Amino acid sequence: MRFKSTLLVIAIGAGIIGSAFAAEADKAAWPQHTPDGQPKVEGFWLTVVYGMGCLQDPLAGVGCLKEGEEPGRGNRSRPKSASRIIDPPDGEIPYQPWARTKQQYYLSNYFEPTRPEFLDPQQLCLPLGPVRQLTWHDVHMLQYPGYVIFEHEGGHVFRLIPLDNRPHIGANLKLWMGDSRGHWEGNTLVVDVANNNSKGRLSRAGDFADDKLHVTERFEFLDADHMRYRAVFDDPSVYTRPWTFGFDMKRAIFGAENPTKDDAHYEQWEEACYEGMQPVDYSLRSERGEQK
Amino acid sequence: MKKILYSSILIVAASPLFAQIPRTADGKPDLSGIWQALNTANVDIQDHAAQKGAPAGQSVVEGNEIPYQPWALAKKKDNYANRATLDPENKCYLPGVPRVTYIGLPFQIFQRPDLVTVLYEHAHANRYIYTNGTPHPKGPIEWWMGDSRGRWDGDTLVVDNVHFNDQTWFDHAGNFHSENLHVVERYSLLDRDHIDYRVTIEDPKVFTRPWNIDMVLYRHVEKNFQLLEYECYGFDLEQYYP
Amino acid sequence: MKTHHLLLIAGLSVAASAPAFAHHAFAAEYDAKQFITVKGSLTTVEWINPHAWLHVDVKDESGKVVNWSIEFGSPNALLRKGLRKTDFPPGTEVVVEGYRAKNGTATLNGRSVKLPDGRNLFTGGSAPDEQPQP
Numbered sequence: 032m033r034f035k036s037t038l039l040v041i042a043i044g045a046g047i048i049g050s051a052f053a054a055e056a057d058k059a060a061w062p063q064h065t066p067d068g069q070p071k072v073e074g075f076w077l078t079v080v081y082g083m084g085c086l087q088d089p090l091a092g093v094g095c096l097k098e099g100e101e102p103g104r105g106n107r108s109r110p111k112s113a114s115r116i117i118d119p120p121d122g123e124i125p126y127q128p129w130a131r132t133k134q135q136y137y138l139s140n141y142f143e144p145t146r147p148e149f150l151d152p153q154q155l156c157l158p159l160g161p162v163r164q165l166t167w168h169d170v171h172m173l174q175y176p177g178y179v180i181f182e183h184e185g186g187h188v189f190r191l192i193p194l195d196n197r198p199h200i201g202a203n204l205k206l207w208m209g210d211s212r213g214h215w216e217g218n219t220l221v222v223d224v225a226n227n228n229s230k231g232r233l234s235r236a237g238d239f240a241d242d243k244l245h246v247t248e249r250f251e252f253l254d255a256d257h258m259r260y261r262a263v264f265d266d267p268s269v270y271t272r273p274w275t276f277g278f279d280m281k282r283a284i285f286g287a288e289n290p291t292k293d294d295a296h297y298e299q300w301e302e303a304c305y306e307g308m309q310p311v312d313y314s315l316r317s318e319r320g321e322q323k
Numbered sequence: 324m325k326k327i328l329y330s331s332i333l334i335v336a337a338s339p340l341f342a343q344i345p346r347t348a349d350g351k352p353d354l355s356g357i358w359q360a361l362n363t364a365n366v367d368i369q370d371h372a373a374q375k376g377a378p379a380g381q382s383v384v385e386g387n388e389i390p391y392q393p394w395a396l397a398k399k400k401d402n403y404a405n406r407a408t409l410d411p412e413n414k415c416y417l418p419g420v421p422r423v424t425y426i427g428l429p430f431q432i433f434q435r436p437d438l439v440t441v442l443y444e445h446a447h448a449n450r451y452i453y454t455n456g457t458p459h460p461k462g463p464i465e466w467w468m469g470d471s472r473g474r475w476d477g478d479t480l481v482v483d484n485v486h487f488n489d490q491t492w493f494d495h496a497g498n499f500h501s502e503n504l505h506v507v508e509r510y511s512l513l514d515r516d517h518i519d520y521r522v523t524i525e526d527p528k529v530f531t532r533p534w535n536i537d538m539v540l541y542r543h544v545e546k547n548f549q550l551l552e553y554e555c556y557g558f559d560l561e562q563y564y565p
Numbered sequence: 566m567k568t569h570h571l572l573l574i575a576g577l578s579v580a581a582s583a584p585a586f587a588h589h590a591f592a593a594e595y596d597a598k599q600f601i602t603v604k605g606s607l608t609t610v611e612w613i614n615p616h617a618w619l620h621v622d623v624k625d626e627s628g629k630v631v632n633w634s635i636e637f638g639s640p641n642a643l644l645r646k647g648l649r650k651t652d653f654p655p656g657t658e659v660v661v662e663g664y665r666a667k668n669g670t671a672t673l674n675g676r677s678v679k680l681p682d683g684r685n686l687f688t689g690g691s692a693p694d695e696q697p698q699p
Contacts, residue, residue: 066348148563157557157564158447173440175355175433180440187449189442191431197547206552230557230564239565298451300641301466303614305556306416306490463649465613488613 061255062218067176069194070218072252075297077169077283083153084235086115086276087122089166094138094236115166117261117277124238125271137237144315151235156304158188158207159231161224162246162262162276169283171299179213179220186304192222199225205242207231220250233276240266256282343514344478347434352478352512354432354439357543357550360425360520367496368536377495383425385535389498395529402497410495415446415555417467419491420484420506421522421536423448429543431550439473439480444550452482459485465502467491482508493524501528516542595674599665603633603673607657612640612650619675621659635661635675643686657681 062070082089090112114122126134140149153159159167168185181190192213199210205228213222224246232239244266251259262276284297345353363371363380369387373379391399402409412418418426428444439452452473459470465488473482484506492499505525513519518540525533554561605623617640621633640650658681663673678686 146563147560150563152560152564155560157560158554173433173438175435175440178433180433180442182440182449187447189447189449191442191550193549200549200551204551207554207557208552228561230561232565241565298453300644301468301614302639302641303417303467306414306467307613307615460644461647461649463612463651464644467614490613 062252065174065176069174069179069215070252071174072220072258073172073174075169075171075283075299076258076280078166079279079281080112081166082112083163083166086124086234086236086238088112089115089278093141113278115276115278116274118275119272125274127269127271130239130269134237134239137232137239141235141237146315150315152231153185153235156186156308157231158186160207160227160229160233161190161209161211161222162248162264163231163233164188164190164208165260165280166278168302182299184299184302187302192220199223202226209246218252220248220252222246222248222250224248239269240264241269243268344512345515347436349436351434351436351475352480353434354480354510354512354518355434357429357431357548358518358540359429359543360427360538361541362425362538364425364536364538365422365427365494368494368498369496371496383536383538385537388534390531390534392529392531395499399497399499402492402499404497406495406497409497410492411490412492412495416490417446417448419467419487419493420450420469420471421508421520421524422491422493423450423468424508424520424540425538428553429548429550442550445553446555447552452480454480459483462486463502465489469504469506476509478511480508480510482510484508499529500524500526503528510540513539516544518542595664596667597664600662600676601665601673602660602662603635604660605633605658607653607655607659608632609655610650610653612643614641615639617643619653619659619661619678621661623671631671633661633671633673635663635673635678637675648686 062072065071078089080089082091084093085091085095088095088111116122116124119125124134137149140146141151144150153167158164164170164181164183164185168183170184171182173180173182177194179192179194181192183189188208190208190211192211194213194215196212196214199212202225204210204226206226207228207230209224209228210226211222211224213220215221227240227244227246228242229240229244244264246262246264248260248262251261253259258280260278260280263273264270264276265273347353362383363378364383366374366377366380368383369389370382371377371380389399407413412426417423423443423445424430426443426445430441430443430445433440433442437453437455439454441450441452443449448468450468450471452471454473454475456474457472459472462485464470464486466486467488467490469484470486471482471484473480475481485504487500487502487504487506489500489502489504503526507523507525509519509521511519511521520538520540522536523533524530524536603621603623605621607619608622609620611618611620615638617637619635619637621635622630623633624630660679661673661675662677663675666672666674680686
C-alpha cells in the first residue's frame, strides 16, 4: 500500500516537473513548424520604415530632394533614415550612365506629369513587382504544404512561391510579379525570382530595372517578430554590377483598439484599388502645367 | 447474412468516391490543386447560340430560368442590349462570386483545416474561405468579392457568401443582383479530377425565389502547370513602363 | 490619417486598428493648398471599395444649396471600428474638412468628419505619402 502511494507521489511529482519543463520548452521553442516542415512564420509583416519616394532615405520625400526644392513630403529636420541600398557601400544604385539619365528624367517629371510614363505605377494600382510590393502596405504570409503565399494588402496582389524546385517558366514569359522558386535554409527563406517584366519600377523617384532582371531574395527570420530582407538585383543591361536592396520587417498586429499579440481576430479584408481609379488623363497636366 | 455483408462491401468498395478521392490528414476531401471551368457561362449562364467572339453554350442555370421580378427582368434586358459598354468586366473590375469561378481562367485552391485560400489568375483576385468557425462580420458591408465562411457537410465544402456590392454581373449577358445577394457554393469531388460546383443564388430584392447554377470544374493535370497572370487592368497602361 | 496606428512588437505600443496608407495621385486631383471646411446635412453615403463618399447639402453665402461630394479612403478602417453606413442616415448634420479639387468643382478629399454628438472621425482621405505612426 505504502509502496503504491510512494509511486503515486513520485509519478505526480514527475508529472508536475515534466509539464513545467514542457511549458518552458514551448516558450523557448521558436520556430514551430508546419506539417510539411517549414518554420512557421505566418502572419502579417510590414517594413519597419515605410516609404517609397526615395530608396536612399525612405522617410524622405519623393526623390530625396533637399529642403527648399520641390514641394516636400516627409520631415526635413530629422536625420537621414537607413538606405534601402545595402550594397554598394555608397548607397546608390550602380546604374549605367544611360540608365541614370533615364531615372533622373522620370524623377524630374514626377510632380507635373504630362505623359502617362511619368505617373508612378503605384498611383495606377499596378502590381509593383516582387520586391517593391513588400514596401507598400503589409503582406499576409501564408504557408500551405509545399508553398509560401504572399497576399499583399495593396490591390490584392499575390505571389506564389512553390518550394519544390521545379524549373522556372520559359524565359520569354514576363510577369508583373515575376516567377518565384523558394526553399528554406534553416530559418531563412531563399527565393529565386526570374521572368520579371519590371514594369512596377522600384520607387516613386523613377528607379527601375528592365525585363532581364533576376532577383535572389533572402528572408531571414530572426525571431518570431523580426525579419531581415535582402534582395540581390542582377540586370547587366541596366546596372554596372549587381546590387543589394534591403530592409527590416516586423510582425504587425492589427486589431481592435488595444490589440495584443494573441489577437488572432484580424483578417485581411478586401482592398480593391483600380475599381476606383479615374482615367489616366485625369492625373496629367497639359504642357502649360494645368490639369487636363 | 454473409451474402448481404459481402455485397455491401463490394458496393461500397466499387463506389467512385470511396476509391478515388484524395483526403487530407483530417479526413476531409482534399480540394487542393489548380482547377478551371470548361464552359461559356461567362458569356451567358443560360442557353445561348454563338455570337461574334463567343461560342454557344448550354445553360448552367438549373431549369434555364432566372426568376427575375418584373422590374428586374426589364433591367436585365437593358443590360444585355448595352453589355458592350456596361459589363463591369470590360473595365477588368473584380468579378464577384460565382462569376470569378467560371470567368475562364484557372484558379488554385489551398486547403487547411482552418482556412481555404483560393487564388485566381483573373486579375489576381483572391478569396479567403474561413473554415475556422468564425461568423461573417456584421453588415451592412459592400465588397466586390463578398465575405466567405465555409464548413464541411459530409464530403461537401459549403461556403456561405454575403456582403456584396451591387456592381458585379453574373455574366456578360447582363444578369445582375443587388447588394442583398446571398450566395451558397457547394464543392464536392466527383472523383480525383472533377468537382461538382453547385451554387444557390438568393436576392429577394431582384428575384422571386432562390435559383441554382451547377457545373463541373476540371483539374489541371499537365506537368508543371501553374497560374500565370491576367493583369487586364494593365493592358493599356503597360506600354508606358518601365 | 492619424487615427490608426500599428502595434509594434518591438516595444512601442499604441492603440491600433488598421494600417493607414496612401493610395494614388492625390496632388493631381486635389489642391494641397486649399484646405477648407463645409457644413451641411448628409444626403447619401457610399461605403464602397476603394473609396467611400459622403454627399452633403451645403448652403452657400447666397442661401443656395450645393451638394458637395467628399472622397475618403477605403471604408475598411471605419468598418473595423464597428461603424456602418447605417450609422450615417440622411439628414445628419456634419462638419467636414478637406482639400478642394483643383478643377474647382464642389468636391473635397475629406480629412475629417465631425458629427453632432461631438465625435470626430478621421476617416482617411487618399493623402500624400503618409507613414504609419509609430
